[in-house]
Amino acid sequence: ETGVTQTPRHLVMGMTNKKSLKCEQHLGHNAMYWYKQSAKKPLELMFVYSLEERVENNSVPSRFSPECPNSSHLFLHLHTLQPEDSALYLCASSPSEGYNEQFFGPGTRLTVL
Amino acid sequence: AQSVAQPEDQVNVAEGNPLTVKCTYSVSGNPYLFWYVQYPNRGLQFLLKYITGDNLVKGSYGFEAEFNKSQTSFHLKKPSALVSDSALYFCAVREDYNQGGKLIFGQGTELSVKP
Numbered sequence: 001e002t003g004v005t006q007t008p009r010h011l012v013m014g015m016t017n018k019k020s021l022k023c024e025q026h027l028g029h030n031a032m033y034w035y036k037q038s039a040k041k042p043l044e045l046m047f048v049y050s051l052e053e054r055v056e057n058n059s060v061p062s063r064f065s066p067e068c069p070n071s072s073h074l075f076l077h078l079h080t081l082q083p084e085d086s087a088l089y090l091c092a093s094s095p096s097e098g099y100n101e102q103f104f105g106p107g108t109r110l111t112v113l
Numbered sequence: 114a115q116s117v118a119q120p121e122d123q124v125n126v127a128e129g130n131p132l133t134v135k136c137t138y139s140v141s142g143n144p145y146l147f148w149y150v151q152y153p154n155r156g157l158q159f160l161l162k163y164i165t166g167d168n169l170v171k172g173s174y175g176f177e178a179e180f181n182k183s184q185t186s187f188h189l190k191k192p193s194a195l196v197s198d199s200a201l202y203f204c205a206v207r208e209d210y211n212q213g214g215k216l217i218f219g220q221g222t223e224l225s226v227k228p
Contacts, residue, residue: 006157033215042220043203056215090156099145099164099207102216104156 003027004105006091012111015081021108023074023091029103032074033098034066037088045055049074050096057097115140117206119219126194126198126226134189134222136204145207146187152200154166160202163187164174194226 006023013019032045034044048056056080063085065077074091088109092102116139126132138144145164149157161172168180178189187204201223205216 043218045215045217048215051168092157099162101147101159101162102157103159104149106156107154109154 002019003024003093004093004103006089006105008107008108010111013078013081015083017081018077018079019087020078021076021089021091021110023076023093023105025074025091025093025103025105027087027093027103029093030071032071033092033102034067034074035090035092036074037090039087041051043090045081046076049080078110082111086110086112090092091095115181115206115217117204117217117219119202119204121222122220123223123225126224126225128196128228129193131192132194132198132224134202134204134227136187136189136219137185137202138187138189138206139185140206144185144187146178146180147189147205147207148172148176148189149203149205149218150174150200151203151221157203160189196228197228199224200225 007022031050033048034043045058046060047066052068063080067075088107091105094100094102101108118137120135147162150160150162151157160176161170163170163180171177176191180187201221203221204219207216
């Protein structure tokens with residue numbers, strides 16, 4: 001859609017599984033974000049990486065573990081999730097400085113059984 | 114603390130009529146304001162932003178927004194709505210020139226345009 005890709009687009013996992021979400025941006029940005037979007041709730045910012053360093057962690061449970069190996073890639077490692085973690089997980093990127101908009105990927109629809 | 118409020122969960126408009134989606138904000142410094150649109154099962158798409166300058170900002174798909182500092186508002190408008198404008202709209206604010214470009218989003222407004 002916008003130069004930010006996310007895989008997989010859909011994921012169903014059990015509570016004992018371990019899985020990872022991947023985000024890749026081809027826009028030359030150096031800040032990347034993970035958001036959680038649940039039904040009837042506003043977007044929840046989970047993590048912010050700027051220049052490959054985590055600059056924000058919004059009290060996210062440790063069962064969510066982010067990784068940013070370089071400025072183009074962002075992962076969200078998932079383990080022992082709960083059914084209430086079912087949501088749309090959105091990745092975004094932007095330049096880390098200035099007043100620029102964020103560009104979003106299409107999201108991963110996660111269902112935890 | 115920064116915050117954004119979208120007072121209407123849903124807005125219903127007839128095709129061809131003007132539409133307004135409301136947004137108010139609260140920041141302690143200068144506000145930098147954004148509007149995004151989200152179609153079903155898609156990510157958010159950027160529509161427009163206000164950084165400084167002219168209070169009336171024009172964006173994609175014929176949308177515009179008016180920044181009103183005294184009323185701390187940034188309402189999204191379009192003179193003539195299309196059925197294809199039906200989607201979820203988010204207002205967002207960024208307070209400062211901060212590291213990482215963090216945005217605070219409103220809860221979203223569902224726009225429904227009927228033929």
